[in-house]
Amino acid sequence: MIYMYSLLRLKLHLQKNKTDFIANNKEVLEYLKDKNITIENFGFGEYNRQNFGSSTAKFDENILQEISEKISTDHNLATKLTIEEKELILNKIREFTHIPAGKIGGETELYFEQQISDILGFIVTSQDEYLMPYNFGTMKAEPHLKTSPFDNLESHDFCLSAGLETNRSIFGYFGKKELEKYYISLPLNLVQGFEKDYQNIVSWFKHKKVVVINPNEQLAIVAVVGNTLSALPIQYQFGGSPELIIRGKIWSEKNKGKVMVFYVDDPSDKIPLGVIKL
């Protein structure tokens, strides 16, 4: 029997609704947060009902268990997309590499979210509490970042010619070396409300998981937000760590720095950083 609907797509639709809900009701939600009333207790059907589960963790675990299974079985979902379908999606992404950097928006954005989630086997989104300053643009190569005050270039075992940034990141020292390997920089000063809401925005973006799509090399790189972009985003809208730039073939002859970036919905931090072949 052929079933018409995909559970993953349903979850994506739920995610979209959740994002819209949060965006539409920020004021009320802030108030509830102040009163220590958590949103998980209502308005999210699967949460905390008397007969079904006791916390958000249960739902997240369900999703993540499914994601882990999908990853471990070599992307079950990916196999559902034909090569032609995948090529069609990548072609659409490539079209964006020929226009000036910006945001996708509207139905096209939703289309990309759904299609890329289908390919990768985990949920990606461009809408969250804070919007990304750009969804697509050009990524410049950044140096290594310090993981601690005593860190030195030699401790980074890859592409030492990239150098080591003398200043620490806007988020402080990286801590875990594994995180520093795959980081991106964003022009955080362009996030809406940055001047008023500086602390919350910096805290929210710190090590937020993202996926960078390199459409011309058919690669996706799972990374974290590791720094703010140092220069004005005129020529470059994103920065990338040496590992990300080289292993993700961002500046290959075919790609020339062009990327599309989405948030990864990974609340339990189960999706590993690194390069995925699309």
Added chain:
Amino acid sequence: MNSVAVAHDLIPVDLFKVLYYKKFLPLEKINQFLSNFPDKEQFEAAQNLIAIFDLNLTDTILEKIIDKENKIEFMRLCNLKYDDPKILDFLTDEFVDSENIIKETLERSLLSTMQSLKE
């Protein structure tokens, strides 16, 4: 087995009976919707669908309630006991035609969910 299902009915009754808006649910259409998922996914699909209903309905209601304190009161009631009849009483007092608004929102949510899955 996660739920108590009625014969020829794919709706997990236990999931739906704890909703304050349960009497307005378009059950036949929901049943039809769930039949498009493989058996082992139907329960989870129902959970997700309810979550979508909850979000859309809460969103619509919060938009309809003008007074901020009343918005908070609505959320507080939902948070205390999600199947409490007081929630519907509160909504009836708060704005006219609340029942129709709930029905329409649920129908619209189901339709938009179906459309998004067909795209």
